[in-house]
Amino acid sequence: MDGGLKFARDVVLAAILGADEFGFGTASLLAIGCVMARQCHLNTCPVGIATQDETLRARFQGKPEMVIAYFRSLAEEVRKRLAQLGARSLSELTGWYDRLGARSGMDPFLVVPISPSNRVAPQQEPGLHIAALEDSIHFNASLALQNEPQPIQNSDRSVGTGLSGELMRRLKNGQPVDGEISQEFRGAAGQSFGAFLAAGVTLKLHGEANDYVGKGLSGGTIAITAGLAASRRGDVLAGNTVLYGATSGQLFVAGRAGERFAVRNSGALAVVEGVGQHGCEYMTGGVVVILGPLGLNFGSGMTGGLAYVLRAEAEDVLHRDFVTLAEIDSHEENWLRRALEEHVHFTASPRAARLLSRREVLPLLRVQPVHFQGTFEAAWSPVLAQFKRRHEILPAPMAAPISQSAMHA
Numbered sequence: 001m002d003g004g005l006k007f008a009r010d011v012v013l014a015a016i017l018g019a020d021e022f023g024f025g026t027a028s029l030l031a032i033g034c035v036m037a038r039q040c041h042l043n044t045c046p047v048g049i050a051t052q053d054e055t056l057r058a059r060f061q062g063k064p065e066m067v068i069a070y071f072r073s074l075a076e077e078v079r080k081r082l083a084q085l086g087a088r089s090l091s092e093l094t095g096w097y098d099r100l101g102a103r104s105g106m107d108p109f110l111v112v113p114i115s116p117s118n119r120v121a122p123q124q125e126p127g128l129h130i131a132a133l134e135d136s137i138h139f140n141a142s143l144a145l146q147n148e149p150q151p152i153q154n155s156d157r158s159v160g161t162g163l164s165g166e167l168m169r170r171l172k173n174g175q176p177v178d179g180e181i182s183q184e185f186r187g188a189a190g191q192s193f194g195a196f197l198a199a200g201v202t203l204k205l206h207g208e209a210n211d212y213v214g215k216g217l218s219g220g221t222i223a224i225t226a227g228l229a230a231s232r233r234g235d236v237l238a239g240n241t242v243l244y245g246a247t248s249g250q251l252f253v254a255g256r257a258g259e260r261f262a263v264r265n266s267g268a269l270a271v272v273e274g275v276g277q278h279g280c281e282y283m284t285g286g287v288v289v290i291l292g293p294l295g296l297n298f299g300s301g302m303t304g305g306l307a308y309v310l311r312a313e314a315e316d317v318l319h320r321d322f323v324t325l326a327e328i329d330s331h332e333e334n335w336l337r338r339a340l341e342e343h344v345h346f347t348a349s350p351r352a353a354r355l356l357s358r359r360e361v362l363p364l365l366r367v368q369p370v371h372f373q374g375t376f377e378a379a380w381s382p383v384l385a386q387f388k389r390r391h392e393i394l395p396a397p398m399a400a401p402i403s404q405s406a407m408h409a
Contacts, residue, residue: 005024005027006030008074008077008081011078011090012082012085015091015094016093016094016095016099016100018094020090020091024074028067031066031067031070032049032062032063032066032067033047033049033061033062033066034047034049047059047061048060049062078090146181146182149184149185149186149206150183150184150185151186151187152185152186152189152205152207153188154189154190154210155190156189156190157190157192158191158193158195159185159190159192159194159203160194160201160203160220161192161195161196161197163183163201164197164201164220165196165198167181167198167200168198180201180202181200181201182203182204183201183202183203183204184205184206185203185206186205188207188208188209188210189205189208189213190210191210191212191239192210192211192213192215193209193210193212193213193222194214194217194220194222194251195215195216196215196218197217197218197219197220197221197249198218198219198220199219199249201220201221202220203221203222203223204224204346205222205223205224206225206226206227207224207237208226208235208236208237208238208255209224210239211239211240211242211258212240212241212242212244213238213239213242213257214242214243214244214249214268215241215244215246216245216246216247217243217247217248217249217268218246218247218248218249219247219248220249221249221250221252221386222249222250222252223251223252223253223346223347224238224251224253224255224347225237225253225348226254226255228350231254231255231273231347231349231350232350234255234256234273234274234292234293235255236255236256236257236258236274237253237257238253238255238256238258238272239257240257240259240276241259241260242257242258242260242261242270242272243263243268243270244263244265245264245265245266246262246265247266247267248382248386249267249268249386250268250270250342250386251268251269251271251272252270252272252346252347253271253272253273254349254351255272256272256274256275256276256292257276258275258276259276259279260276260277260278261275261276261280261288262279262280262283262286262307263278263280263281263282263283264281264282264283264284265284265288265305266283266284266285266286269286269287269288269383269386271291271339271342271343271352272288272289272290272291273291273292273351274291274293275290275293275294275295276295277297278295278296278297278298278300279294279295279298279307280298280299280302280305280307280323281297281299282301282303283301283303283304283305284302284304284305285304285305286305286306286379286383287305287306287339287380288306288308289308289336289339289343289364290308290309290310290313291310291349291352291355292313292351294309294314294318295317297317298319298367299318299319299322299367301319301322302319302322302369303322303369303371304369304373304379305369305379306379307323307366307367307368308328308332308336308365309365310363310365311364312363318367321370322370323370324368324369325366326365328361328362328365329376331376332366332376332380333361333362335380335383336364338387340355340356342387344356
């Protein structure tokens with residue numbers, strides 16, 4: 001359990017309610033001198049903890065011994081409370097709802113669902129991690145089904161993660177895999193679709209995906225589409241916090257994504273057709289191309305990487321303390337066209353195809369950190385290295401042209 005735990009009483013209550021892990025982020029900060037000024041994101045922390053300002057950092061007086069003293073004191077108080085309750089360990093407290101009392105005066109049994117015996121099992125058996133042999137069998141089965149689209153539903157979580165893990169194990173053990181691995185799915189994917197996807201693995205989804213698509217993406221490729229009409233309408237095909245902490249790889253979404261898109265992205269390429277609020281938050285690297293509307297607070301905390309947005313969508317949504325707008329140059333025009341070609345190849349996006357058909361300059365502006373370091377070539381170099389030379393780009397069928405209003409809906 002995590003979130004606001006500070007005292008031994010908090011630990012005991014959480015244990016009774018079933019927690020077997022306890023997080024103390026805020027309390028640890030307080031132990032080393034945090035004064036809860038709530039301005040961490042402004043680089044003006046008065047006690048020098050959450051800042052890169054050398055003058056402010058000089059004020060930091062925290063020492064490891066302070067955190068050690070806090071946790072030792074906490075552990076001692078927990079031990080005393082366990083002794084008062086007649087329990088030998090926190091695990092013995094699980095399910096002791098009869099020891100709780102509601103502040104409202106209500107019977108705690110009416111507040112917390114319990115079993116008829118007024119107790120629940122003191123401890124659930126933890127699920128065993130999948131064995132290496134089973135993982136290997138799953139890997140071989142996945143290779144055999146590469147040419148067949150597989151059904152997927154929202155209870156299927158972290159699809160592709162185990163596959164990537166087994167691939168890395170085989171490569172480490174000197175067992176090279178012939179060719180790249182590509183899997184296609186149809187349906188609604190659960191959370192963390194393509195999380196930690198490794199290089200050499202491509203996941204294609206015809207449908208939609210929940211939150212955390214491509215979390216920790218590590219070189220793989222993810223493509224999500226729901227057809228030409230979905231792209232034209234601007235359907236939301238991916239949930240919140242997409243590409244969280246991605247380090248490399250590619251994501252193509254022929255539709256919109258939710259909030260906090262590419263948060264903490266540090267190296268991946270993404271092409272998407274609209275995002276919610278807080279896009280590219282805390283981004284430190286990579287390239288993001290957005291062919292649709294933006295939510296508020298775009299680029300907050302962004303210190304690296306580049307984003308490209310439609311000219312008509314860039315007003316009044318950027319966090320100007322962190323990012324600035326600029327026109328693209330001829331080199332970026334070429335790089336962006338290559339990114340759009342990849343987007344069309346993987347998703348047949350009519351929006352990207354329409355932009356590629358333009359003879360004039362792309363209607364895109366560059367969003368870059370206010371204190372951008374390095375060069376644009378260096379930012380694009382690892383992204384361009386992932387592109388393959390294609391003799392023919394798969395065009396999107398032009399069943400009906402997209403109106404200018406649809407592009408900015």
